[in-house]
Amino acid sequence: MEIRRFFLFALLSVIPLFFPFFLQGSREIIKISLEEILSVGSLDDDLLFQWVGVVSDSQGYIYVTDSMDYTLKKFDSRGNLIKKTGRKGQGPGEFLAPRLTDCSERFIYVTDQYIPGIQIFDKDLNFKRRLPLVLPVADFRVISDDQIAVVTLTLEKTGKIFIFDSQGKVKSELKYSESTSTLMMDTVSFGMDPQGHFYLAYTFQDRVEKFDRNGKKLWSQKLLKAKKVKKKKIFSYEVPTEIVYKDLALDNSGNVFILGGHFSENRSRDIYVLNSQGRHLTTFTLPDFSHCIYIDSRNCLYSRANEGVTLKRFKMKYVYE
Amino acid sequence: MKKRIQKAIKRAALVLLILVLLFGLSSVFLEAGACEAAFSVCWLESSFMDVGGFVYCANGYLFCKKYIE
Numbered sequence: 572m573e574i575r576r577f578f579l580f581a582l583l584s585v586i587p588l589f590f591p592f593f594l595q596g597s598r599e600i601i602k603i604s605l606e607e608i609l610s611v612g613s614l615d616d617d618l619l620f621q622w623v624g625v626v627s628d629s630q631g632y633i634y635v636t637d638s639m640d641y642t643l644k645k646f647d648s649r650g651n652l653i654k655k656t657g658r659k660g661q662g663p664g665e666f667l668a669p670r671l672t673d674c675s676e677r678f679i680y681v682t683d684q685y686i687p688g689i690q691i692f693d694k695d696l697n698f699k700r701r702l703p704l705v706l707p708v709a710d711f712r713v714i715s716d717d718q719i720a721v722v723t724l725t726l727e728k729t730g731k732i733f734i735f736d737s738q739g740k741v742k743s744e745l746k747y748s749e750s751t752s753t754l755m756m757d758t759v760s761f762g763m764d765p766q767g768h769f770y771l772a773y774t775f776q777d778r779v780e781k782f783d784r785n786g787k788k789l790w791s792q793k794l795l796k797a798k799k800v801k802k803k804k805i806f807s808y809e810v811p812t813e814i815v816y817k818d819l820a821l822d823n824s825g826n827v828f829i830l831g832g833h834f835s836e837n838r839s840r841d842i843y844v845l846n847s848q849g850r851h852l853t854t855f856t857l858p859d860f861s862h863c864i865y866i867d868s869r870n871c872l873y874s875r876a877n878e879g880v881t882l883k884r885f886k887m888k889y890v891y892e
Numbered sequence: 893m894k895k896r897i898q899k900a901i902k903r904a905a906l907v908l909l910i911l912v913l914l915f916g917l918s919s920v921f922l923e924a925g926a927c928e929a930a931f932s933v934c935w936l937e938s939s940f941m942d943v944g945g946f947v948y949c950a951n952g953y954l955f956c957k958k959y960i961e
Contacts, residue, residue, distance in 0.1 A: 623955075623959070668952075668955075670955065684948075684951055684952055684955060685948065706947065707947060707948055707950075707951035708951075709951065709954060724947050724950055724951050724954070725947065726946075726947065754950065755950055755953075755954065758954060774954065774958075803928055805928060805931055805932055805935070806932070806935065808946075810928070810931065810950075810953065812925065812927075812928065812957075814957050814958060814961065817958050818958075832958075832961075833961070838961075839961075862958045862959040863958070879959070
């Protein structure tokens with residue numbers, strides 16, 4: 572009888588602890604405000620020169636690619652530089668123009684604009700190997716050490732996300748577009764949720780879309796009522812010259828964050844937030860221009876300041892309806 | 893005398909041709925933005941017929957557009 576009472580008491584006291592989470596799950600965001608909690612690099616130091624890619628691991632370490640000094644840098648959660656690796660070159664662990672980065676539990680993955688493939692480093696920034704890919708990478712996400720989702724740039728008319736294994740062989744592909752549009756029009760930034768859904772923001776079209784893992788389109792949204800982007804003929808190719816969406820990231824509740832480009836009221840600063848069903852919840856504005864956004868597992872948002880000399884981390888404060 | 897004149901005409905024509913080419917290219921670059929100009933230069937350097945080179949230039953253009961504009 573005593574034991575029963577104890578368990579009942581324990582159960583009743585634990586329920587209120589979970590109550591806010593149940594509420595958060597059922598209510599929707601109506602506003603997001605930002606509180607700056609970290610700033611790495613400034614005009615007065617040489618921590619960062621022109622950072623491009625950022626990722627944070629499960630222990631809170633931050634990895635940043637720096638285009639100007641050809642390096643991959645590791646910072647602790649307070650922004651102290653722990654280590655950096657890389658120099659100008661095309662050998663193992665070297666860079667010509669380091670760009671995007673992502674991580675798994677064990678490794679850091681880095682692309683380079685001029686070197687094909689993806690370089691893989693351990694968490695101490697020791698070069699491990701290169702994932703051989705022929706085409707340049709427009710965006711990628713590491714699903715596991717043996718699965719990497721990649722969007723490449725090609726002259727093909729169809730948009731595809733390729734899933735590569737650790738040897739660089741295509742395991743599967745998701746065809747997200749069959750349009751007959753001109754070069755680069757199907758370029759996307761994308762994200763994945765834990766259920767394997769793909770969220771796509773088109774770089775040169777006013778389209779945000781969700782696909783299931785089998786390639787079935789679940790929804791498609793236009794957020795900006797943007798007309799067709801302007802194009803310019805560069806020699807024999809028509810090239811789009813206005814960016815609609817610059818980047819896409821997901822928070823740990825499955826909300827979709829999209830950084831707007833030329834058509835946004837505040838170019839390269841407005842972030843549109845959608846729920847996982849594609850409903851626009853709110854829009855908020857970054858204090859500085861950014862080329863990308865990244866959200867870590869603690870729902871902190873990372874963006875650029877000082878034209879790439881500074882990396883900012885913000886705590887996102889959600890206001891629910 | 894005739895030969896001299898012919899030589900002078902040939903030189904003038906050559907200079908004129910170079911000027912026209914330079915003017916034509918510069919107008920392409922001035923008309924376009926910084927990223928478009930970089931794209932043009934990249935592709936000129938990689939050779940017109942190299943499709944792989946073109947795709948890499950396009951990747952650079954994409955980065956330029958996102959980062960600078």
